[in-house]
Amino acid sequence: MNFDGSVIIKSKRDTVWEFLTDPHLVSQCAPGVKEVEVVIPDKQFRTNVGIALGAVKVSFAMDVEWIELDAPNRAKMRARGNAPGSAAEVEGTMTLNASEPNVTELYWEANVQIMGRIASLAMRLAPGVTKKLVGEFFDCVVSRIEK
Numbered sequence: 001m002n003f004d005g006s007v008i009i010k011s012k013r014d015t016v017w018e019f020l021t022d023p024h025l026v027s028q029c030a031p032g033v034k035e036v037e038v039v040i041p042d043k044q045f046r047t048n049v050g051i052a053l054g055a056v057k058v059s060f061a062m063d064v065e066w067i068e069l070d071a072p073n074r075a076k077m078r079a080r081g082n083a084p085g086s087a088a089e090v091e092g093t094m095t096l097n098a099s100e101p102n103v104t105e106l107y108w109e110a111n112v113q114i115m116g117r118i119a120s121l122a123m124r125l126a127p128g129v130t131k132k133l134v135g136e137f138f139d140c141v142v143s144r145i146e147k
Contacts, residue, residue, distance in 0.1 A: 005134065006107045008104075011104060017071055027047060029137050029141050074096070075093070076093045093110075
């Protein structure tokens with residue numbers, strides 16, 4: 001499943017970059033994230049993420065790796081995780097453009113693959129759930145950065 005979008009943030013590009021590439025800061029806005037452990041600074045971290053797909057709740061232990069960091073322009077990450085009987089892989093990219101002084105345009109893309117027992121449920125419910133979670137995430141990000 002592929003998802004993408006854009007967000008305008010009224011802040012300098014460097015500030016947006018620092019927030020979005022700091023696992024501890026960005027995880028405060030990520031719905032369902034329970035804990036974050038930095039394994040290798042600026043390279044790899046682990047997290048536990050709980051996701052509700054309708055009445056089904058699943059918790060994934062995720063290993064996240066930055067596979068590209070071109071500060072403050074572009075970042076690419078890969079996450080792999082497991083839950084009982086299921087697995088998920090996510091590859092995401094963000095591009096930051098300074099559209100005018102103190103305004104940053106953030107463009108993002110994500111390719112999500114869910115395998116195992118919850119795959120068919122995820123295929124049906126993911127578009128709606130993803131839209132809701134992405135909205136919550138970016139509302140929080142914009143609020144934290146702009147204040």
